[in-house]
Amino acid sequence: MRYHPMSIAFRIYQFIKNSIFIILLLFLLRRESEFWLFEYGRYAFIGIFILRVIYLIVAWFIEKYEWKDRAFHIQKGVFVKHASTVPFSRIQNVTRKTTAFHKLLGLTSLTFETARDGQDDAIHFEVLTKKDADFLIDLVQPGKQEEQSFVALESDSIDTEMKVDKEPNNETERLERTVVFNPERKDLWKASFTSLSFLAIIPIVFGAIEYVQPFLPEADEVEGLLQLVLHSKWLIAVIIMLAVLIAVGFGVGRTFIRYGKYEISASKTHIYIDRGVLNESFFAIEKRRIQGLEMEQTFLKRIFGLAEVKLISSANPNQPEGGVNVNSLYPFLPINQAYKLIETVLPEYNLNIELKRLPRKSLLVKLLRPSWLWIIATVLLVYFKPDILNLEQAWWMVSLLLLLIIIIQRVLDYIHTRYAISLDQVQWWQGGLTSRMFVTKRKNIIEMKYSQTRLQKYFEVSSITTMNRSNPPHVESITDIPTPFALEMKDWYFKRTEDVELNS
Amino acid sequence: MEYKKLEHTLSPSFPKIKLISDTIINLVGLLVVVGLFWLYDYFSWPTWAFWILMFLIVFSILGCIWSFIEPTLLYRSWSYQYDHNYLQISFGIMKKQWITIPMTKIQAVSTIQGPIMQRFNTRSIKIETMGSAHTIPALEESIALQLREDLAEYAKLKEVDE
Structure with missing residues (x-):
């Protein structure tokens, strides 16, 4: 054809x-x-x-x-x-x-x-x-495919009555889509601010200026106009107000267009996403291809209580033009709604497990670990002593500021880190300014790595790295957890054979 | 609580093999640096080039010293173990690592032998999985071939759902 x-x-x-x-x-x-x-x-x-x-x-x-x-x-x-x-x-x-x-x-x-x-x-x-x-x-539709082979098999057997009885049920159950999420106006407003999408106007404006430069009047005239504006405080205020309004309006508009019409629905076997106002798109993924889940909270999203839920899947995360990642369920989900969504869409993931916090000594390990970034940056700063904002002393201030940020990041990481393993699932939160939750099933982990530096050995803590099937492989790690827990997890992983079925 | 050491170790000739191959690489590196010094002198390059070259030479001398200590330490740290379900490897001097790979996820196993390894009758084994590749350096020839056969045999089974 x-x-x-x-x-x-x-x-x-x-x-x-x-x-x-x-x-x-x-x-x-x-x-x-x-x-x-x-x-x-x-x-x-x-x-x-x-x-x-x-x-x-x-x-x-x-x-x-x-x-x-x-x-x-x-x-x-x-x-x-x-x-x-x-x-x-x-x-x-x-x-x-x-x-x-x-x-x-x-x-x-x-x-x-x-x-x-x-x-x-x-x-x-x-x-x-x-x-x-x-x-x-x-x-x-893979669901249908199984159905057909199933029907074919059944019709071979003598028992036709049974089939008639069974089939319609299965069909409706499989293909029935229930809507699980629609964004509310309130969430979209929050989303416009957390995504900082109003800042997106800046590169566009600069691009536009460069573009229309040849058509603009002579530079002198522009300068004269600029002088006029600068002399009147009034005018400046108005212009700034206008600029902010345009930027915010632009950001809100962008967010509403991108995420306004958005619908997540699920059937027994698939998850569907319909979205877009100008560019409509429809996306479907088979549930059994999902290897794990991720939830990400940037600093701003945490303030607003939002989070992004991402799927780790073995299908190619082929990013289509338009930039919205197909593996992201929705980037601005209110956090409790996010949990609820995962529960309804993927009931085999249980997120109500009590998570453990890191012991005090882990904080010490985190703080004692040398920061190569800071050391190299400081060496460079000491050597070049750049003048920033005409300040001769700037180099040690920048170095100190960087150190402060790194320390805050580490302390936050300590506060955010929580972890737990259950029968066949592992879940943890970690990360500093941007914190992330990761959850996967034991059978979906294709490789485990445990590591211990000299410093960690002294304090009896370890790091664990997991690998999931995806393209490229999805690697996730948690650092400075107590060694007994790491060993427990090692044993837990050895029981993986209980979860998987083998092709003979 | 401590991590346990795994069953098998590398071939005892591993430190020698590593030392020889490292020394060859270091000699070549040193030759390159000396060559650069000559170029610096001949073409009278600016002064900052001198400092970069000094840095390089200090770095490679430190590397040479380390290459005499490293092989023994690495040999002591390396161990591996396998059964029908899992392959475990462990190594690392400053940062010790333990890796567990389910047999079902191993996709290819190959043996590699360079001229120095041939001299010592050893082979290294490369294991490729869905997401990564690991190499066990220098095993005695018979052990390496046996390991390759075993891994290939155990890795034959695949999980449903792939």
């Missing part, structure tokens, strides 16, 4: 979008220039553009996809032919994105990601109709 004909238009649009700077430079800003680079550059660009369009049209005729025996068969490439087969069972998550381009035409795009390592491992449908997208998503 061929792809949707509009994919040609989409690819041309993308080509133009990606080379927008070159186009502006060649045909607008330097349109008068007779410098050879620009002169020939214009012809070269037009040539490349025409070739590209021809290529895309030819490619559309050649590139095909089809599905047979529960697998996609894909043909790619004009000069170098590339055929691949992707079984539905390899598909780990589904992302559906509707950008402004798609919205305009009432179409959408679809990506199936697989767990294979390598570059070209996802199946993209750049443009397709909404109906086709629904159909394809429905087609690859």
Whole structure:
């Protein structure tokens, strides 16, 4: 089957979008220039553009996809032919994105990601109709796949009545999606401030200034205007007020557009995320691919009582354009709601276990550990003695400030560190200014490392590092926990064989 | 409470092998630094280059001294142990580490032998897992081959869900 004909238009649009700077430079800003680079550059660009369009049209005729025996068969490439087969069972998550381009035409795009390592491992449908997208998503649903094989097996056996009885139940149970989270207006306001997204206006403004510089009046005139403004305190106040208002408005707007329409829902086997106001996207991940969970709280988020919940999954955390990480459930969840969400979506994770705190001696270890960053920075500062803000003494102040920050960071880390293991689960909080919670199941840990420096040995504490399957592997560690606990955890990990099932 | 030492140790010839190979590397490094000094003199490079070269030479001399002490300490710190379910390795002089790897997560095992190792009849074993790679340096040839066979055998089983 061929792809949707509009994919040609989409690819041309993308080509133009990606080379927008070159186009502006060649045909607008330097349109008068007779410098050879620009002169020939214009012809070269037009040539490349025409070739590209021809290529895309030819490619559309050649590139095909089809599905047979529960697998996609894909043909790619004009000069170098590339055929691949992707079984539905390899598909780990589904992302559906509707950008402004798609919205305009009432179409959408679809990506199936697989767990294979390598570059070209996802199946993209750049443009397709909404109906086709629904159909394809429905087609690859792993839940359904098992269902079908199950049905096939059952029909072989004599007992048909049983099947009829069982099937509809299973079907509805599997595919039923319950909404578990919708952001509230209040949370979005908090989110706009914690994300500091209003600061995002600064680079945009600077970019814009640079961009319009050639069109601005002469520098002298601007200077005159500046003098005028500086002389009136009134005017300055108004301008600052306006600037703050614009920045905040911009930040709030950005957050609302990004996270305003957001819905997390779950079925028995999958987690779904629908989000976006301008660029809509849909994301689905199979629950059994989840290797662990992370919760992150930056300093600002802690003040507002928010946290970000992230999934550690064995699927590729392929970051699509737009920058919102697909492995993040929602970056601004109120903390108790975050716990509740995890409980409902992933009931096998139990977060109500009482966590232990570090003993006093761990704080001592943390404070006594030499900070290489501080030592190197101080040596450099002593040697160069830079003048900062015309202060000759600045070097020792900076060094002291850095030391203070490092100490605060370490004390906070001591306060935040809490840990516990239960029957088949390990959970801990740690971190200084930004603190993080990590929880995983014993069977999902693929490697354990225990370590002890001389200093730690003296105080009888150790560090533990775990590794989870992900791409790249997810490494997590907790430092300065009492050695008896580390040994207990070592024994605990040896019992891992109880949790896993082996293929014979 | 203490961590226990694991069952097996490296080949007793490991310190010698390491010392020889380290010395070769150090000699090459020293030659490079001397060459740079000559260049500095010949092309009359600026003074700051002199300080960088001094730093390099002090650093490599300290490295040479360390390379005489390190092999024995490392040999004493290294140990490993394995059974049907787990491979454990342990090493480290200043910072001691214990690593536990489930057999089911081992993906490839290979033996490596350089010319110096050949002279001492030893091989090192490289173990690749889903997330990392570890090398057990210098085991006696028969032990290394046996270990490779055993690991390959035990790692054959894979978990459901992969």
